Amino acid sequence: MAKSTPLPGKNVRGSASGRPIMALLDLLGRRWTLRILWELSAGAQTFRDLQTACDGASPSVINTRLKELREARLVIHSAGEGYQLTSQASELVEKFLTLNDWLDSWARSLK
Amino acid sequence: MAKSTPLPGKNVRGSASGRPIMALLDLLGRRWTLRILWELSAGAQTFRDLQTACDGASPSVINTRLKELREARLVIHSAGEGYQLTSQASELVEKFLTLNDWLDSWARSLK
DNA sequence: TAATGTGCTACTAATATCGAAGCATGCTAT
DNA sequence: ATAGCATGCTTCGATATTAGTAGCACATTA
Numbered sequence: 001m002a003k004s005t006p007l008p009g010k011n012v013r014g015s016a017s018g019r020p021i022m023a024l025l026d027l028l029g030r031r032w033t034l035r036i037l038w039e040l041s042a043g044a045q046t047f048r049d050l051q052t053a054c055d056g057a058s059p060s061v062i063n064t065r066l067k068e069l070r071e072a073r074l075v076i077h078s079a080g081e082g083y084q085l086t087s088q089a090s091e092l093v094e095k096f097l098t099l100n101d102w103l104d105s106w107a108r109s110l111k
Numbered sequence: 112m113a114k115s116t117p118l119p120g121k122n123v124r125g126s127a128s129g130r131p132i133m134a135l136l137d138l139l140g141r142r143w144t145l146r147i148l149w150e151l152s153a154g155a156q157t158f159r160d161l162q163t164a165c166d167g168a169s170p171s172v173i174n175t176r177l178k179e180l181r182e183a184r185l186v187i188h189s190a191g192e193g194y195q196l197t198s199q200a201s202e203l204v205e206k207f208l209t210l211n212d213w214l215d216s217w218a219r220s221l222k
Numbered sequence: 223t224a225a226t227g228t229g230c231t232a233c234t235a236a237t238a239t240c241g242a243a244g245c246a247t248g249c250t251a252t
Numbered sequence: 253a254t255a256g257c258a259t260g261c262t263t264c265g266a267t268a269t270t271a272g273t274a275g276c277a278c279a280t281t282a
Contacts (some may be wrong), residue, residue, distance in 0.1 A: 003269075008218035014146060014166045020214040021207075025145045031238095031270065034136045035125060047229050055125045058271050063230065073220055082228090088220065092213060096206055103131040106199060107119035109184055114238080142239070142269095158260050169240050174261060193259090 005071040027072060032057055032065050034097075037085065040075065041093045044084035116182040138183060143168055143176050145207075148196065151186065152204045155195035 006012035006026035008019070015022035028034055032054060039045065039053040051062050066083060069075035074089035085093065117123035117137035119130070126133035139145055143165060150156065150164040162173050177194060180186035185200035196204065 007221055008214070009222075014143070014168065016166075020218040021149070021210070024210075024214065024217070025149060029140060029142055029145045031140050032125070034140045035133075038132070038136060046227085048227075055127075056272095057125065058273090059230065060232085060272085061270055064270090073217075077229095088213075088217060092210075092217075095210065095213065097132075099132070099135070099203075099206075102199075102202060103119075103135065106135070106184075107131040109199065110118055110120075157258085159258075167241090169242090170261065171241090171263085172239060175239095188260095 005068040007072060023072075027068060030065065030068070032061055033069070036062070036065055036069065037074070037089060037093050038097060040083060040085050041090070041097065044078075044081040046082040050083060116179040118183060134183075138179060141176065141179070143172055144180070147173070147176055147180065148185070148200060148204050149207060151194060151196050152201070152208065155189075155192040157193040161194060 003013070004010075006023040008023045010018060010023065012023050012026040014026060028037075035054055035057075036050065039050060045053060047059075047062070047066075051057060051059060054062065066075060066077075069089075070077065073086055074092070075083055076086055077083050114124070115121075117134040119134050121129060121134065123134050123137040125137060139148075146165055146168075147161065150161060156164060158170075158173070158177075162168060162170060165173065177186060177188075180200075181188065184197055185203070186194055187197055188194050
């Protein structure tokens with residue numbers, strides 16, 4: 001059975017509760033998903049640019065992740081611009097990945 | 112070659128830059144990692160309780176994730192208490208805990 | 223019309239994860 | 253002391269996911 005896109009209200013891998021947080025944790029816990037959101041937070045990218053930015057990850061995975069992110073309305077594709085975050089995703093990435101201070105302190109603590 | 116724990120300053124899957132953000136994205140993008148942090152944010156848990164909370168995920172994966180999280184100093188294990196977040200990890204998880212409004216709006220937008 | 227860019231799909235191989243079983247240690251009650 | 257019981261795992265074959273390479277279809281540009 002093919003893995004389906006985790007969305008609020010649906011059963012997701014590891015939880016049958018339908019709670020949005022579980023869908024989000026499942027979605028973001030797939031390989032390359034966080035990285036893609038991160039790379040797109042810098043601005044719109046074409047499929048190939050995105051692939052390059054992701055250190056040459058397979059097109060098959062990139063494409064699967066983009067499909068999931070589009071179903072989850074976190075990414076949209078527009079002909080001229082390429083792939084970009086929805087405003088909703090921008091908010092998420094802002095909350096989630098504005099971690100500069102935290103990252104510095106994490107890195108220091110591990111030296 | 113076995114997958115190693117992604118840490119700041121090291122080469123991680125998908126990036127040779129050593130940047131802390133890349134280590135974090137790799138670490139958090141592994142299955143169950145986000146979920147474990149989420150479950151532990153409610154308080155310390157024993158290995159088995161954590162496994163139950165994670166809907167019966169395999170002990171092998173849970174154990175691998177816990178090892179990684181301990182190496183990354185995001186989780187500690189104390190004999191009496193079980194597994195728990197470090198203060199650093201708590202700060203990080205704050206980011207998820209403050210997502211309630213975002214999650215509601217995400218869920219609504221997908222109905 | 224040939225070259226280039228873009229967004230993919232198809233396929234096989236490698237890796238990661240699942241799922242069940244079970245082991246070792248340290249309690250605790252009998 | 254010993255028979256449970258909880259905890260923290262380890263092992264292993266089966267299954268699922270991801271990686272990696274090749275190449276197709278369409279559009280634009282030269």
